[in-house]
Amino acid sequence: MKNKALKRLIYGLSLLLTFAPVYSFALTTHTKHDTVTTTGYKLRTIIVDPGHGGKPSGTTGNYSHGASGSYSSERNVTLALALKLQKELEKELPSIKVVLTRTTEDDISFQRRAQIANENKGDLFISLHCNSLPDRHIREVVGHKHHKPVYRTIEIPDHSGRGVLMLVYGFHRSKEEENAIKENVIEGGDSEMNASPDPNDPESMILMNEYKRKYRKQSIHLAELIDGELVDTDGRHNEGIREQGIYVLCHSAMPAVLVETGYIDNPDDEAYLNSEKGQDEIVASIVRAIENYKAEVEQVSP
Ligand SMILES: [Zn+2]
Numbered sequence: 509m510k511n512k513a514l515k516r517l518i519y520g521l522s523l524l525l526t527f528a529p530v531y532s533f534a535l536t537t538h539t540k541h542d543t544v545t546t547t548g549y550k551l552r553t554i555i556v557d558p559g560h561g562g563k564p565s566g567t568t569g570n571y572s573h574g575a576s577g578s579y580s581s582e583r584n585v586t587l588a589l590a591l592k593l594q595k596e597l598e599k600e601l602p603s604i605k606v607v608l609t610r611t612t613e614d615d616i617s618f619q620r621r622a623q624i625a626n627e628n629k630g631d632l633f634i635s636l637h638c639n640s641l642p643d644r645h646i647r648e649v650v651g652h653k654h655h656k657p658v659y660r661t662i663e664i665p666d667h668s669g670r671g672v673l674m675l676v677y678g679f680h681r682s683k684e685e686e687n688a689i690k691e692n693v694i695e696g697g698d699s700e701m702n703a704s705p706d707p708n709d710p711e712s713m714i715l716m717n718e719y720k721r722k723y724r725k726q727s728i729h730l731a732e733l734i735d736g737e738l739v740d741t742d743g744r745h746n747e748g749i750r751e752q753g754i755y756v757l758c759h760s761a762m763p764a765v766l767v768e769t770g771y772i773d774n775p776d777d778e779a780y781l782n783s784e785k786g787q788d789e790i791v792a793s794i795v796r797a798i799e800n801y802k803a804e805v806e807q808v809s810p
Pocket residue numbers: 559560574575582637638
């Protein structure tokens with residue numbers, strides 16, 4: 509049974525991988541639904557993760573602090589964006605279930621975010637964040653002593669960051685990803701597919717590597733689609749796509765992208781992030797990117 513299940517999975521995965529090169533061409537050509545058949549793969553569940561909540565009142569735990577601007581903070585902006593994104597996705601793609609990792613301003617742990625994503629069997633994970641730059645340290649002369657200058661170091665805020673940045677998980681955190689895949693996809697799949705990867709078993713290692721390759725590739729592709737919409741359609745400044753080890757992404761056994769929607773500590777970006785127009789544009793861009801991604805992954809040439 510184990511071998512049969514593995515073969516079935518590897519076959520399914522190689523099918524997906526075979527059609528992966530279609531992506532780069534499909535960027536400009538819109539899907540023609542009447543000329544294609546589908547493999548039966550359907551994008552069903554999207555996890556939307558509003559990054560960095562605030563410290564829940566009455567708690568003393570160690571909560572990460574999100575970025576903040578002059579009048580707004582990451583926890584409010586990302587929650588507003590996530591709620592709008594959920595509404596739009598449900599409107600534009602009614603067959604899709606959207607699960608939010610948090611619906612209040614209170615923060616939740618990275619572990620819990622990943623757990624929610626995996627428990628709900630997400631097909632995609634989109635984390636929404638606001639960026640900021642650390643203070644710059646500057647040495648200035650404050651006087652002289654014995655004809656020598658006396659310095660002090662001051663911190664001045666750096667508001668020069670702007671635009672959008674996409675993050676996908678990097679290779680150096682792949683152990684965490686392996687565990688997530690192992691626990692949630694291979695072990696948690698249907699009973700025929702519950703083979704646990706064993707480092708001494710080449711077949712299960714091939715399977716694991718196929719998953720990693722597939723998720724990484726799909727994550728980068730989705731990041732490209734979102735980045736393209738935000739930059740080309742909305743005219744946002746582009747900071748590009750980076751690979752980085754991020755806990756919440758590594759622990760999601762599904763393609764995952766972290767979207768830095770703008771620099772909340774930059775006055776122009778902060779105004780945009782807090783405006784109806786800005787939020788609507790960001791949400792519409794992400795929805796279009798997901799629509800294109802969905803059409804591509806569900807499409808297989810005849
Ligand atoms: Zn953040």
